[in-house]
Amino acid sequence: MADLTKLKAGELALLQGNEAIARGALEAGLSLAAAYPGNPSSEILESLADSAASAGIYVEWSANEKVALESAAAASFTGLRAMASMKQNGVNVAQDFICNLTISGTQGGIVLITADDPSGISSTNEEDARFIARLADLPLLEPSTPAECLAMVKFAFDLSEAIGNLVVLRSLSRLSHTRAGVVPGPLPTGRPQPFWDPKQIWNTVPVVPRHQAMKDKLAKAGQIMAQSGFNAYSGPESPDLLVIASGSSALYAAEAAGLLGVDRRVGLLKLGCTWPLDQALLRKHLADSERVLFAEEVDPFIETEVKALYAQQAAELGIKQFFGKASGHLPQIGELTPGRLAGAMAAILGLTWQPAEPQYLQAARETISRLVPFREFGFCPGCPHRASYWAIKQALSLDGRQGVVSGDIGCYTLGVHSTGFRRVNSVHCMGSGLGISSGLGKLKSLGFQQPVVGVVGDSTFFHAALPGLVNARWNQADYLLIVLDNSATAMTGFQPHPGTGQTASGQPGTAVDVEQVCRALGIDCQVVDPYDLAAAQQAVYQAVQGEPGLKVLIFRRLCALVQGRQGGHPYRMRVDQSLCRGDECGCHRFCSRAFRCPGLNFDQAAGRAVIDEVVCVGCGVCAQICPAGAIRAEAKEAAA
Amino acid sequence: MKALANDPLDIVITGVGGQGNVLASQVLGRALLQAGYTVTVGETYGLSQRGGAVMSQVRVTAGAALGPLIPENRATAIVSLEPLEALRVLGQYGHPGVVVLTNDRPLMPLNVLTGQDKYPAPGELKAALEGLCAKLYWLPATEAAFALGAPILANVIMLGALLGSGLVPLGPEELEAELGGLFPEKKMAANRQALARGMELAAQCLGTQ
Amino acid sequence: MTQSPAAGQPAAASLERLKAQVLEAGLCVACGACVGLCPYVIFHDGQVAAPDVCGLEDGRCIDVCPQAPVPDxxxxxxxxxxxxxxxxxxxxxxxxxxxxxxxxxxxxxxxxxxxxxxxxxxxxxxxxxxxxxxxxxxxxxxxxxxxxxxxxxxxxxxxxxxxxxxxxxxxxxxxxxxxxxxxxxxxxxxxxxxxxxxxxxxxxxxxxxxxxxxxxxxxxTLNLSARGLRGVLQAAGVRGPLTRSDFPPPPAGVLEVTTAQGTTAIPLEEVRPVVxxxxxxxxxxxxxxxxxxxxxxxxxxxxxxxxxxxxxxxxxxxxxxxxxxxxxxxxxxxxxxxxxxxxxxxxxxxxxxxxxxxxx
CATH class of the missing domain: 3.40.640 (Aspartate Aminotransferase; domain 2)
Structure with a gap:
């Protein structure tokens, strides 16, 4: 990321959607930004952190999304403008606060950014977070391009202040991670003095009248949004097909009409303000069109609401045909693409759509299915998680009682795949592994006899795992928690977290130590280096075989990618092929077959293991698993 | 705005996590923006650092901004840092007229390392690619990058090859200028050499046709 | 997987047969014959385990196992x-x-x-x-x-x-x-x-x-599971390393164990579950x-x-x-x-x- 204050106003720049959101917030006079990292939202706060010093704002990675929004609300209560950004899952974490904040109302402009992830490109779900706007009666904005991101964020702050409530802006992976030309505007000078009038109480009672006030704010927001210009129609006056679209889908729809050559027959109503809906605008366009296709990701949010609106006025508007997710013309799952939109439009208009000649598609399909093996996600070369799961696998196998491992959110979620030896048996949301372990750890009295292990990353530990751990301690759950401490929020791009003792802007904070937290809870706690496979295996084995009770092992080893940036690993790995047993009985390619490190290959011609020097980082761990001592770890200096 | 020979010019840049394809797409996108075109660069990452297949899309037009995804089977060119990924991407973005530029250095999927799956023989892979595109540039980019001292330079070599193919309306100076914004001067010599080497490799490839 | 057996067929691979027919059947006597032949079989604390899939069809592990099924x-x-x-x-x-x-x-x-x-x-x-x-x-x-x-x-x-x-x-x-x-x-x-x-x-x-x-x-005449014996000793209050253990001939009906603290006789009924x-x-x-x-x-x-x-x-x-x-x-x-x-x-x-x- 880079300092966004350095962008020149009026000068075209290639900005990522997330950077455009951040720049828009700076232009709107943002004072505080807080977030918890999560793809695809992370770069919003990262770029604000890089701009914090020059913009004179406070930027924070918070322990979780709820805390982030609460921090932002605090700034709003003092009259400052504030923003909290998160991925769709984070909205769930913050939801309890959102549903109360909307009743209390706010003062300084406050914006919640949710970056949703259709198709779950880097998520455990593809939840549509727009429903938070519907649930909490909050205005909702959906930009389509980075330029719109910037403009809409600025608008959102003004809107929030105008109505005295939170405003939600929803991005998407394909927008947050898309770069396009953006023309920045000017940055503000001066900043309001934060002040909380002691006579002012921000709370939610009496509930019913406050609820009414909340509804009134939404109605007012609707009026302002109708004037925003973010809803726009292009196309003929009475189109053969009206497409109502938001977000990236609006761009796909426009392109699809072009591909089909039906630009002149199709009208596109692009909605940037999607809650509350502009009823007058929709009524007008429904009146002009017999057939309507909805294009949005992921759930039929606009589709359902427009149909409800239509149902109230069907007598005036006459019979319409609606197409979209409900009709099956577009999928209810996964992201949309230009081709999917073209297919839907073609079906509705009685045309045919072929992305390419059928013979070509057939040949490509056949060739790929014959030749192209699946490329599974894997831990990076040198990743400590591979070593950790190896130790867990070995120990639980020796234990022999079919132990189960409940996982959590982070790179180590890949423990459900072969890269983690499929050793993880459950993954849901941040921190849930500890709650599940806690529950399993109490099932002994009901006859559950399998050992229970929970794994959690260091960042996730502080995010939402603590209550689960306290619960387990309090209720004397019997399980082993392994904290996979790689001293980084690696999955989302190495952001600092409470354990690293660094703040978002790179300043020293106070490091919160996992070990001390556990010991303060009275939990037996031991630190092990997972690179030492035998020691790690033995620690897990002893813990599951030992006296019942809650135990914590901290597997501490720096993320291999961070290590790479900090001078790299110490070894140059080499296979002594004269010692390697290859695929004979007695090895049968154990290193590549079982350990599954991408840096460790098998030389088919020689029938022996070989290091892929492009990939191997030199962590040295694989030398421990070779039965013949053929894998050698040599000091890099000596080998060079 | 300048007109484009192919409008839109849609380039898929693919490879395996960690090969630097996001960087390549940014450099290309910035240079094209500077050259006066409307550019959209779609990036897929997140989990992608973890060894999976990754893809960026650079979309260029003289008209209004395009969406982040190239329509299915409509790419102008595919630039791949790994040969298997070039073939994989053809199913989704290929057509008889597509141009493919690929590094010839395989990175084995995990299930190939373990012996559960097979990686196609180089000749077989090359023939399959040739059968599914109008023109194949089969380039020893990693090998050339090793010769320049760092295998990670393969992405810049592939950008050089893309210049050499004549598919993008840019010269090396324009890419160098963008690389210069990302790398300190001490690393620029290697990057310049990599661009030049990539152009040479593409030219050799054209010469053998 | 290339070596995965056809549906309904018993696994052809040696280690996978050993796992199914001996280890997971609870018939392993921990002699160690399959341990150390290859890295797929591991041994610790008296337990033999095979966490990974080998897939070799003519491995030696099952040939040398005294507990592997044989016709006669x-x-x-x-x-x-x-x-x-x-x-x-x-x-x-x-x-x-x-x-x-x-x-x-x-x-x-x-x-x-x-x-x-x-x-x-x-x-x-x-x-x-x-x-x-x-x-x-x-x-x-x-x-x-x-x-x-x-x-x-x-x-x-x-x-x-x-x-x-x-x-x-x-x-x-x-x-x-x-x-x-x-x-x-x-x-x-x-x-x-x-x-x-x-x-x-x-x-x-x-x-x-x-x-x-x-x-x-x-x-x-019989052998005990190492972990099982540890549990029996713990239950009997025997602490510290054993210097001697013995099944005296009938009619003693006990396991005699000796540590630095002395000798303890543990009734056979308590030992039988860990045989x-x-x-x-x-x-x-x-x-x-x-x-x-x-x-x-x-x-x-x-x-x-x-x-x-x-x-x-x-x-x-x-x-x-x-x-x-x-x-x-x-x-x-x-x-x-x-x-x-x-x-x-x-x-x-x-x-x-x-x-x-x-x-x-």
């Missing part, structure tokens, strides 16, 4: 004996001489069992160069036994004393065989280990198997595939029974006798009769267990 287990034994040039003889196996014996070596007081005959014989075999190295069983760090390798008298004595728990000692033999050395190896092992060692030595794809030159067998289920398949009381077998001398504390079975065993005993290391006396006919009856009973029980296993 007695024929397998007879075949291995024949290969060693010793005809099968029931009920006690091949016999050249039978003695009661005790060691005359004074520095083994208290640490050795039943007269210290085994330690004396092993130390002698090393001293006389019959073997260059011996594979023995010794308590590991967690108290569970494991294989150790001894080249000196001191190392032999450190491992002296029976441990009634599954020990995996053959992993140390495999380890020694995998090294690029040519010295002869000796083994002290239970009947299951003597059988597995004979399989290892005779295996066509175990090039170094012929280096095993001496097997000293131990009598065995290895797989031991029921063993027909062999006296390690009939050994060169020389050693066991208790019934009714004569401090003495051992010795069965000499092979030329090599004879040579070792003759050396011991010549050097005055052992005191030998004739085994009474009645005791020999008891031993034969016990051996025949064990064989009959095992035959029944194999039949039940085959019938599913």
């Amino acid at each position: 287990p007695s024929q397998k034994r007879a075949g291995l004996l024949q290969a060693l040039g010793r005809p099968q003889a029931l009920p006690l196996g091949p016999l050249r001489e039978v003695w009661w014996a005790r060691a005359l070596c004074p520095d083994q007081q208290g640490r050795v069992q039943y007269g210290g005959v085994v330690s004396t014989l092993v130390a002698l075999a090393l001293q006389e160069g019959l073997i260059g190295e011996a594979v023995l069983t010794q308590a590991g760090p967690e108290g569970a036994p494991e294989g150790v390798r001894a080249r000196t008298r001191q190392e032999v004595l450190a491992a002296a004393g029976s441990i009634y728990a599954a020990g995996g000692a053959l992993s140390a033999l495999n380890q020694a065989l995998a090294e690029a050395s040519d010295h002869a190896l000796g083994l002290v092992g239970l009947p299951c280990q003597a059988l597995a060692a004979a399989s290892l030595a005779a295996h066509p794809r175990h090039a170094q198997g012929a280096r095993l030159k001496l097997v000293i067998g131990l009598f065995c 290895l289920k797989g031991c029921a398949l063993c027909p062999d009381l006296s390690a009939e595939l050994a060169d020389i077998s050693v066991g208790a001398a019934e009714g004569r504390p401090g003495w051992n029974t010795i069965l000499v079975r092979s030329e090599q065993g004879q040579r070792l005993l003759d050396l011991a006798r010549a050097q005055g290391l052992l005191e030998l006396t004739e085994m009474p006919g009645e005791s020999r009769q008891h031993l034969s009856t016990a051996a025949a009973n064990k064989r009959a029980r095992a035959a029944q267990a194999w039949k039940e296993r085959a019938d599913g």
Whole structure:
């Protein structure tokens, strides 16, 4: 990321959607930004952190999304403008606060950014977070391009202040991670003095009248949004097909009409303000069109609401045909693409759509299915998680009682795949592994006899795992928690977290130590280096075989990618092929077959293991698993 | 705005996590923006650092901004840092007229390392690619990058090859200028050499046709 | 997976069969024969496990497992004996001489069992160069036994004393065989280990198997799970490392364990649940595939029974006798009769267990 204050106003720049959101917030006079990292939202706060010093704002990675929004609300209560950004899952974490904040109302402009992830490109779900706007009666904005991101964020702050409530802006992976030309505007000078009038109480009672006030704010927001210009129609006056679209889908729809050559027959109503809906605008366009296709990701949010609106006025508007997710013309799952939109439009208009000649598609399909093996996600070369799961696998196998491992959110979620030896048996949301372990750890009295292990990353530990751990301690759950401490929020791009003792802007904070937290809870706690496979295996084995009770092992080893940036690993790995047993009985390619490190290959011609020097980082761990001592770890200096 | 020979010019840049394809797409996108075109660069990452297949899309037009995804089977060119990924991407973005530029250095999927799956023989892979595109540039980019001292330079070599193919309306100076914004001067010599080497490799490839 | 079997077919791969038919069936007796042959099989704390899929269809692991299903287990034994040039003889196996014996070596007081005959014989075999190295069983760090390798008298004595728990000692033999050395190896092992060692030595794809030159067998009626025994000891309040353990002959009905704190008798009912289920398949009381077998001398504390079975065993005993290391006396006919009856009973029980296993 880079300092966004350095962008020149009026000068075209290639900005990522997330950077455009951040720049828009700076232009709107943002004072505080807080977030918890999560793809695809992370770069919003990262770029604000890089701009914090020059913009004179406070930027924070918070322990979780709820805390982030609460921090932002605090700034709003003092009259400052504030923003909290998160991925769709984070909205769930913050939801309890959102549903109360909307009743209390706010003062300084406050914006919640949710970056949703259709198709779950880097998520455990593809939840549509727009429903938070519907649930909490909050205005909702959906930009389509980075330029719109910037403009809409600025608008959102003004809107929030105008109505005295939170405003939600929803991005998407394909927008947050898309770069396009953006023309920045000017940055503000001066900043309001934060002040909380002691006579002012921000709370939610009496509930019913406050609820009414909340509804009134939404109605007012609707009026302002109708004037925003973010809803726009292009196309003929009475189109053969009206497409109502938001977000990236609006761009796909426009392109699809072009591909089909039906630009002149199709009208596109692009909605940037999607809650509350502009009823007058929709009524007008429904009146002009017999057939309507909805294009949005992921759930039929606009589709359902427009149909409800239509149902109230069907007598005036006459019979319409609606197409979209409900009709099956577009999928209810996964992201949309230009081709999917073209297919839907073609079906509705009685045309045919072929992305390419059928013979070509057939040949490509056949060739790929014959030749192209699946490329599974894997831990990076040198990743400590591979070593950790190896130790867990070995120990639980020796234990022999079919132990189960409940996982959590982070790179180590890949423990459900072969890269983690499929050793993880459950993954849901941040921190849930500890709650599940806690529950399993109490099932002994009901006859559950399998050992229970929970794994959690260091960042996730502080995010939402603590209550689960306290619960387990309090209720004397019997399980082993392994904290996979790689001293980084690696999955989302190495952001600092409470354990690293660094703040978002790179300043020293106070490091919160996992070990001390556990010991303060009275939990037996031991630190092990997972690179030492035998020691790690033995620690897990002893813990599951030992006296019942809650135990914590901290597997501490720096993320291999961070290590790479900090001078790299110490070894140059080499296979002594004269010692390697290859695929004979007695090895049968154990290193590549079982350990599954991408840096460790098998030389088919020689029938022996070989290091892929492009990939191997030199962590040295694989030398421990070779039965013949053929894998050698040599000091890099000596080998060079 | 300048007109484009192919409008839109849609380039898929693919490879395996960690090969630097996001960087390549940014450099290309910035240079094209500077050259006066409307550019959209779609990036897929997140989990992608973890060894999976990754893809960026650079979309260029003289008209209004395009969406982040190239329509299915409509790419102008595919630039791949790994040969298997070039073939994989053809199913989704290929057509008889597509141009493919690929590094010839395989990175084995995990299930190939373990012996559960097979990686196609180089000749077989090359023939399959040739059968599914109008023109194949089969380039020893990693090998050339090793010769320049760092295998990670393969992405810049592939950008050089893309210049050499004549598919993008840019010269090396324009890419160098963008690389210069990302790398300190001490690393620029290697990057310049990599661009030049990539152009040479593409030219050799054209010469053998 | 390339080697995954067709639906409904039993797994073809050796290790996967071993896992299904022995390990996961609960029939492993932790002899260690499959451990250390390859890295897929691991051993720790008396447990054998195979966490990863190997997939090789002609692996040695299942060939050398004494518990692997075979059409006719007695024929397998007879075949291995024949290969060693010793005809099968029931009920006690091949016999050249039978003695009661005790060691005359004074520095083994208290640490050795039943007269210290085994330690004396092993130390002698090393001293006389019959073997260059011996594979023995010794308590590991967690108290569970494991294989150790001894080249000196001191190392032999450190491992002296029976441990009634599954020990995996053959992993140390495999380890020694995998090294690029040519010295002869000796083994002290239970009947299951003597059988597995004979399989290892005779295996066509175990090039170094012929280096095993001496097997000293131990009598065995049953063995305990190492972890199970630890639980039994904990429940009985026995703390600290065992210096000795023993099943005194009937009608004692106890397991006697000795630690620095003294000797505790644990009733057999408490021990039975941790007896290895797989031991029921063993027909062999006296390690009939050994060169020389050693066991208790019934009714004569401090003495051992010795069965000499092979030329090599004879040579070792003759050396011991010549050097005055052992005191030998004739085994009474009645005791020999008891031993034969016990051996025949064990064989009959095992035959029944194999039949039940085959019938599913």
